[in-house]
Amino acid sequence: MTAMTVGRQVEQFRENFRIVRDEVSRIIVGNEDNIIGIMTCLLARGHVLLEGIPGIGKTKLVQTLADVLHLKFSRIQFTPDLMPGDIIGTTIVRETDTGRKLMEFQPGPIFANLVLADEINRATPKTQSALLEAMQENSVSAGGQTHPLQQPFFVLATMNPLEMEGTYPLPEAQLDRFFFKLKLSFPSAEGLSQILDRTTAQHEPKVERVFGQGEILEMRETARSVPVAKPVQDYAIRLTLATHPESELASDLTRRFVRFGASPRGTQALILGGKVRALLAERLYVAGEDIRSVALDALRHRLLLNFDAEAERVSTDAIIEDILQRVPLPSA
């Protein structure tokens, strides 16, 4: 591989990314950052948690993405009575033509490339934890056997922040397994107008399947190849350490309101997300600003706030922004 090949790879990566983004934008109005965020997670081999009020297009966004990427898509509507077996599948007894009975694993909806876990906080923790192994190990254990998941495996979970009754907040361990947590904001007046134009007409816009599994895996490899200089890596480490209240780098806000800081998965998310952002910015290296650009999405769900923060309604976003202001960019 030569420098020219690398350049071509980067150009291809950017082009593919642009195509997906443009295609999704034909259905989804606004939310450019969230589309980029979801694609970043997909290309960084992560999973994404989408948070937003009902009706702002969380599910539509995921469905559109699945349509564009020509991947196997499954949707799991999480409810309180949903069982783990309903997600990962179950072993059933099947009788062959010869009358012989066999124990056969019947894969659940998780066996797909793109899994939409809709309203994940409505399911019980037991069911939520069924996703843990799948998300982290990309495999499912059932009936004493481990079944690998087909790549790319990408979980998009949605969560409604308004309804608290009858919901089960995600445990920290599960939250940490999400690469990014994205917040979908309410569209502007212009955005609403566009949504109405697109969804209330006789013909709704359709998307094309631009590329499939192979291109995604190729793009993932490209993203992983981007080199990171040590100072930039140190910057990501310093950002992570700054979220820990007992760290020397912790700010006053962190010491006051944070109970537990981000895990090493947070640092990984910073670097991997930074790599994708570097490629999108036509860079062959990760710059400090790439790390900064993904810091909010990568760390906001990894900080565990204390009671004071809850009482004073301090959000994790505010703390991370404070950290970003205080921790200097990578120096020479």
Add this chain to the structure above:
Amino acid sequence: MVPQGLSRGAQRLVSLCDFAAHSLATNRRRSNAGADVGYNPRMSDQEIILHTLARVRRRLQIGHVVHDATVLLWLIAVAVALWRVLRMAGGHAPALSAVAILVALLLWVGGLLVLSRRLLARRTSLARAAAEVDSRAALHDELKTAYWFIAHPIASPWNAAQLEHAACSARTLDVSRLLPMRVERGALAASALISVLLVALWLAPPLTPSSQALSEGGNALSAAEAKQVQLLRELSAQLPGDSAAAAKLEQALTTLQRKEASAEEKQRALAAARAALEQRNLDAASTREGLYQLAQQLRGNEALKDIAAALEEGDAHKAAQALQQMPDAHGGKLTATSPAAERGNEKDLARLIDQASGRSDAEPGESASVAAREAIDRLNQIAAQLDSQQQLNQASQALQQLQLAVAQRSTMSAGRFSQQAAQNSTPSPNSGQTSMPGGIMFRSAAVAQEKRASAQQEGSKTGSAMGDSQAEAPLGNRVTPLGVQLKKEAVPNPEPEDQQDAAKNWFYTESKEQKSVVELREVQARESFAQAQSGAAEGVSVRHRQIVKDYFMQLREGKP
């Protein structure tokens, strides 16, 4: 940018074409830039990057030197301005000025130390230069990362691609535009401001006048001082027949009104005039003492009892009137001959009074009348002299006030001036002592003997404005007259030329009584010293210590 609406394959083709065009443009720019800015076309990507960073570092170092020099100049300018401000404001509050100078000096030294430390500690590395270029040229950490990859080489096509891209960026950099060698606007504006401030401070008048300004300002007499001068002139005109004191006073007033005269000159002239007036006071005191002694001589004569009483009181007028009341040889009353009779001493007066009373062995009759007239004239003169002391005292007080005003304007301290002037000060009104450079002159007899305070005594009771007046004398309430303390000792002169010279051949010496008093005090002092010593921790006086010591040294066991 790939146009919208194309099929996926067409879009991909367009993007590949774009990339190829971009690569070609980059290569072309690279070769052109290399020719323009002096890069060797054979240089590798790493060399190009390092060469660029070295150039940047050099310019950064020069920039730092310029910046530090500016800061140093600033420090100097601030120090100069501070010095000027303190010089302007100094004198109002010397302690505050000293503290301000100290603080300013410490701040300045602190600033200099910080600057020196910064100069010593700062080492502009290539990595620092890369960071600076990334920041200024918005290269998004490209050169910084490239430099790190050069320093930590990893065989990777991605690293090579990054270095190639960074080298391309480094070639296109215009370092001189990125890091221009010019003084910043802020520094220029600040320099202009400090220059204006310095000029303004230099031209501004000092808040505390200098000594020259003080002397110039002291030339102008205030209205009150002009009034004092006028009063002094009037008093000078009234001074009876004393040309020396009047001349001194006139000279002092002339000096005081002279614009070019310094405050010290004025002080000296005023002190000289005041000394002349004080001399007149001393003469008057001497006259009163003579009258007292004359009264003692005349006390034995019953006919002259009233005159003696009047003289003892120091009232020359009354004595003259009493002498006038005495009938002369022809049965008529005596009258004064002329107001301009010559002035003589008290001995002449005693002789004249004796002649007038007929006690003298001289020829009686007409000569007694003449002597009585002369005595009356002499007494009138003495009375006029003593009366004139009131004017002298007024003049002396006015002079004191003027001295005070002039001394306040002078930069010389009062004590220093007193040392320089070395003039006799006013005798203490209670003890009659006068402080002199060489000792103390006792003149207590005449003043202490007077029963009532008269206008002739006034004037000596106010302290000197110069602060050198004598405090209460440590002699107690009882004052021994001078005549008791001193006695006249004749100097043997075998061949006196005339009677007047013979009268001067004596001097004052310690009287027997005074000698015994002094010896008594010496004995008392020794006794009190011995008592003080015996009250010490050892409990044995100095006198007896040797005896006690010998006793214990010779003490043997078994022997008493």
